[in-house]
Amino acid sequence: MGGRAFSLNTPPIRHDVYLRLVSKFTTLLQTLHEIVRVAPHAPEKITHGDIDVLVASPLRTYTSEEPIALLGAEQCIPGFPTANFAIYEPEIEAYVQLDMRICPPEKIEWEIFYRSYGDLWNILGIMGKRVGISVNQAGVRVSVEHIEKKNKKAAMVHLTDDPRSAVEFFGCDWEKYERGFGTIQEMFDFCAGCRFLDVEISQRREKITVESRRLRDLRPLCQRWFDEYLPKLMGEEAGREIELNVHSREGVLEEALGKFDKRLDHDMLVGMWGKDLFDKEMWRRIRALLPLGTKRGNIVVRALAKRLEEADLGNGEYGALCESEEWRREREANWTEIAKAEWRVILAAVQ
Template sequence: MGGNAFTSGPTPLTTPRMPPRLYYSLRDHYLSLLFPLYEEVATPVEAPSKTSYGDIDVLVSQPKSPSTETLAKALSAVRTCTTSGSSTSSFALPYPGRADAYVQLDIHLCPPGTFRWQLFHQSHGDLWNLLGTTIRPFGITANNAGLHLRIPEIEELNRKRGMLFLTREPDEVLDFLGLDADVYGRPFESGEAMYEFVVGCRFFRGDRYVRDELKSNDRKRMAQRDLYRRFVDELLTANVAIVKTRGERVPGFMREDVQEAALERWEKRGEFEGRVEEWRRERRELLDKQNGRQKRKNDALEVEEYVGAWVRWLGGDGAVE
């Protein structure tokens, strides 16, 4: 929540940003308190070059029966915030050395089987925002549930049904994208190092990041996410020649090429074709129903016109005296 879960309402709390040394100290302390309460506990790898932190994000899974009250007590929280339907709970904790300030700790409970993927997907801050801009035009989407292939014929009318799950294995995803798993597993030393990693994706194309041609969500990221903005406005602008040279070295992938590669890699062709056939069958049935309704409507209009004609005839010259 960016450290803003407790800053509004009738009794707002002050949650100042934390310098790196304090952040890492508190992060490790609270992780040690959470380890006994869950089977899996970790924080995503932090974004590079951060000079301060608004909150502490922790991913957990398989609780050993802790409730929000149990967590609050274990963490010595002064206030909690849980939104209905959300898997994230926020805790206001004492800010060391400041009686009037608090640290926000967000604990996100991962659904069964997703902890490793979510830890992977949420690491390095804006990295997946940048990679998303690269892979999205090729029909590939990564979200908290895993990597998906979007089925063109279906997504035009129903984006959710058009998503075909591929995998949530991090190493498989990185290999498919042509990225180094060892590099991904470590913090990037700088924003530039992370940018170089993004440019190394085998599907990378610099023209996806032209400011005036960005999708609406990416334009929002430009305004709200400094690492994303710097990549578009500074790195690509300053390294046009490098990006262009790399673009000339890699194959000119089309969406169909990437789709075929994904279907083959994860043996999803049967499911893909089955999904398309089911969609087409449903569309045909829907069209038949619509045509049936239209025919009944037309038939009713014909009857109405026929009756009207008879009424007019009987009331006019055709009337029998």
């Protein structure tokens, strides 16, 4: 992305040229794919680094050379799901970079939505993260806080990849989104409708995450949001943040699980996490009971842990079960006896 995949002269593309090229290339790619889309660009944008095209539903099977020839590309970096093409354009006497991303047809609407209007979802995402909500190419997710502290990726529960549901969950106006944004002010006003907005965050630098600070420093639109729009909003609507900041992480989590019917997914995730933590401690205790050398003891424990993992496959009845002291005692007692039996087999073999 950004026109930097090739060591060629790929200068910024003027907006009027960009629009013509988008029309040209999407028309060409429609001979290969039923769905060819380009996300709406950020308002007031005057140059573009590259052309990002999302495609889905191929009309037929085609070779990797066909889009190269079709687009008139002089260089290509093949890849899946994204391939990069360098195309010489006489109008600007330079190359343009086109990135073609192949999407599953059921996912392309979300992919387009997530990429729309430049930094829109960077801005909304910063607000969401304060209450454990994040947005990426897969959809909207909620994070379980006690798991997030140890493993961010393992803490995520997928909520939705429906654009309207995402916008409305953030408390923003779907009809305004559908109309689009002609100016940056319009887009910022839309973002300010987010129910997770904290207008004072621009003044509390210690509360800004590393990721938010990076966006603020590297993305001009995000910088304008933090350094110009929010301070002005705080001055105009003093006290508004008091109403908006009533959302706690726990409250948002509970609301999200109910709204998107994800309680079972959450309980499974929490249960599996608790089970894995318990198992690590259980094997440590069992290992300490085995009168074997370090090497043999570790071999026995690793083999048994693998057997337990295989036995657990397909067993989704965890959730609150893993919190049961009785369940934990029975699990540890059972595998302690199995480990001792393995030890006796090893002992007999060496005598």
